[in-house]
Amino acid sequence: MTTGCWLDGAPVDAAGRSLPLVDPTTGEPAGEVRCASPEQVEAALAGARAARRGWRTTAPGERAAALRAAAASVRDHADVLGDLLVATTGRLVGQARGSAAVAAELLEEAATTGVLDAGRSLAGSSGAIDVVRREPRGTVAVITPWNDPFPAAAGLLAAALVAGNTVVHKPSERSSGPGAAMAALVAAALPPGVLQVVTGDGEVGEVLVADDRVDVVAQVGSTATGRRIGAVTGARGAIALLENGGKDPLLVDAGVDPAWAAAQVAAGAFTNTGQLCTSVERVYLHADVADAVLAELVELARGLVVADPADPDSQLGPLVDERQLAVVAAHVEAARAAGARVLAGGERLDRPGAWYPPTVLVGCTDDMDVMTEETFGPVAAVRVVADWEEGLRLAGSGAYGLAATVLTPDTAHALQAADELEVGTVKVNAVWGGAPGGSADPRRSSGRGRGYGPDLLGELTALKAVHLEPAPPVRR
Structure with missing residues (x-):
């Protein structure tokens, strides 16, 4: 394992600028x-470019076998990877190790499904063959976030690689x-240059x-960064795949069990200290x-x-x-100053x-940052609504559109939410769950x-129509 660069098949110490690391658990310098x-x-860009032809012409079954080997390596190192994530970001140890195991599953899933769709035949004339081929787009830059780095990277890396693209990855x-450690395990199972880190x-x-040598940029991260990527890639004709911020709502309907509904809200708002792209960030209660x-x-x-994330008994890390804590504290303080009431938490520990405790705010209004901007912390910001229709309208409002949750015993309401949100x-x-492969x-x-999901392969491949007719015989 290496936590530095991986270039042309070998680990390499990074040789550029230094950025300070701070232990989120203690606040002390950590290297x-x-x-x-x-x-x-x-060198990474040039190496990925040079490896393109060899990798795209590698048999799909061989590419899939390499991903399976990478998945096995990641699974073997899941505990070590998880512990490294705990030390770096403060994620709970059980969740961190489980996250690495999920990354291995995503690599295996792509190895199984990514080689099945090679294109399709067309109904042409009887004396010719017409097909649509799927081909790799070329080189993909994969840029991933800090909060859940293993699955976010594994899904994108696996799809790009199994489709025959080369990749430059920046965590x-x-x-x-x-x-970098997980990516290096994947890269070690591949030919040199295919995955550069x-x-x-x-x-x-x-x-x-x-860089013009990058054909696709796949990014998971902030909206501001995503917009910048979209502008730059659009200007030069490249493709951008962007999963950015969210302000995910959770709507609780009448007739639900209150204890169950509260447990769902808590799981959505407090898991990973509220630092997930699809965390529940605003709550509407009937x-x-x-x-x-x-x-x-x-x-x-x-x-x-709320304790040391390396302690198996800890439920919140x-x-x-400090930068993220400042955002969370500012949102809570502004809401309090504007009239919201703090029922739990509300002050840094x-x-x-x-450290910031699980926080419940009630009396939140639509003009508060805690209801409109991504908080990314353990805050359940609550607004009480008069009825289902008001709650559904508010849940569907706002600048973001990543995910939404509804808790309802009414099938008609469930179907309405699925249709209108x-x-x-x-x-x-x-609030959590779902079958694998959802796009x-x-x-x-x-x-x-x-x-993510099987349709991601379509984003990372280009379609080419081929018409084939026999040449006429040579006249003598």
Whole structure:
């Protein structure tokens, strides 16, 4: 395993700028992240370009076998990868190790399904053959986030690689060590140059996005970064696949069990300290059940064990760093100043590190940042609504469109929500879950393109129509 660069089949120490690392649990310095130098980024791009022909002409079965070998390696190292993520971002140890195991599953899934669709035949004339072929697009830059780096990277890497593309991957500088370590395990199972790994921040990412040798940029991360990527790639005719921020709503209908509904809200708002793309960030409670759900939710929030993420008994770890804590605290304070009431939490914990407790706010209004901007912290921001129709209208509003959850015993309401909510994923009666392979398009400020599921392969391949007729015999 290596936490540095991986270039042309070998680990390489990054030789560029240094970025400080801070332990989110203690607030103490924890070393540094070295960025790839400009020369190393150039070498990564050149190496991926040089490897393109050899990889695209490799038999699909051989590409799939390489991904299976990579999946086995990631699975064998899941505990080590998870522990590295705990130390870097403060994620709970069980969740971190499980996240690495999910990455292995995604690699295997792509190895199984990614070689099945090679194109289709067309109904042409009887004396000719007409087909549509799927071909790799070329070189893909994969730029991934810090909060859940293993599955986010594995899904994109696997789809790009099994389709015959070469890849240059840059994990987030906020989880550079874990991200580079997993990517290196994948790269070690592939021919040299097929997967290049570079470390660094936005400065390194800018070079990848702007380079004409990159045909597709696949990014999971902030909306601001996604918009910048979309502008740069659009200007030069490249493709951008973007899964960006969210402000996911959860709507609780009348007639639900209050304890169950509160547990769903808590799971959505507090898992990974609220630092997931599809975390629940705004909650709409039907007036008929609001008081009962809030009472249960406050009890759950106050009872969560907020402790060292390496402790298996801990239920909530720290935020990733002081910068993220400042965003969360600012949203809560602004809401409080504008009239929202804090029923649980609401103040950073008095201990070293980036600790913020599970927080429940009620009386939130649509003009508050905590209801409109991505908070990315353990905050359940609640608005009570008069009826289902008001709640559905509010849940469907806003600048983002990543996912939404509704809790309802009414089948008609469930079907209405699935039809009317303009988001990529609608979840009914379960804030987490879903079958593997689901494809979805994020809407509005949440991005564009199918960033996961079998349809992702379509984004990472180009269609080519081929018409074949026999040449006429030579006249003598």
